[in-house]
Amino acid sequence: MAKIGYIMAAAHYDKLEEDRQWMQEYGCVKIVEENDADEKSRPLWKQLMIALERGDELVISKFSNALRGARELAMFLEFCRVKVIRVISIHDRIDSNNELFPETKPSDVLLMIGSLPDEALVLRKASEHVSKLQERMIVQLPPVSTAKERRMDREKTVINLYAAGHPIDDIWKASGFHSRSSVFRILNKYGIKLNRGKHSGPIKKKGERKNSQDKKVEDNQ
Incomplete structure (x- = not known):
């Protein structure tokens, strides 16, 4: 069994270093960091889903950081059930093995599911905004010498x-x-x-x- 972390490293995401440290201290042997420019296609996430083996543990920053909506969530949970993958979401404070975050209640899980589409949409729009800014960025001239x-x-x-x-x-x-x-x-x-x-x-x-x-x-x- 292996512990693997996944982070959507969006430009505006201010908890990247905090999540990376959490995953390292938890013992993740690999931390996959997806570039926000690939938010739509998510090639590293797809590769990770293929690489996961039975009994592995997947640590994510947040469900909305990894999945784009409730439909993807349902497919992902079924995938994890079949492969017996333990899922830990740091900021949702959810552990599918019920070992971490004992204070999390069923209402918290339902709230996560209900807010997932909106949070994923916010992430998507933020990533698109960054991409557009980069495309329109004016090349700055070097500073004038003194x-x-x-x-x-x-x-x-x-x-x-x-x-x-x-x-x-x-x-x-x-x-x-x-x-x-x-x-x-x-x-x-x-x-x-x-x-x-x-x-x-x-x-x-x-x-x-x-x-x-x-x-x-x-x-x-």
Whole structure:
């Protein structure tokens, strides 16, 4: 004889972990968790019904979690009677062997049977609602990088393009800066030595450039 658990793991079902722990502590060797996307076809439930053998014990979260209506309940109970399957429903507090839940009365069982169609319908509608939401879910764009990250990316672009030998004007256009001086500012910030055309040697500050120009004028006089 084997103890087997079954749970319809609906997205809105908030007792999943509690039921799983109950089944494990009870000694279930296998816990079958049906995805709520398969609420209508229930392939794992059907496989479980085939796998159950005479004398096994089936633990379910609730009858409405496993069965879709009173008609299915009647067929299921007949199946369990023929195969001598013990059924334990955690939240209905029903044990077909009358060992657990001694406080459960016949009126509680009748109440479960009477409310089964409505509870199963609620589960079905909730599962359908989740499926529709998933189908209509808008793909969210990745978060926009921070201003600091954008600035760092722009500076890396300038340095990499310059190191690759691209002209200053091309780097300026690719960087998105408003002026060419911004390109030189980035190169100067990272100590990049200019090595092409009239832009060669270390980048001088404004005061240094003026002194250099004055010196050239003096030399020419």
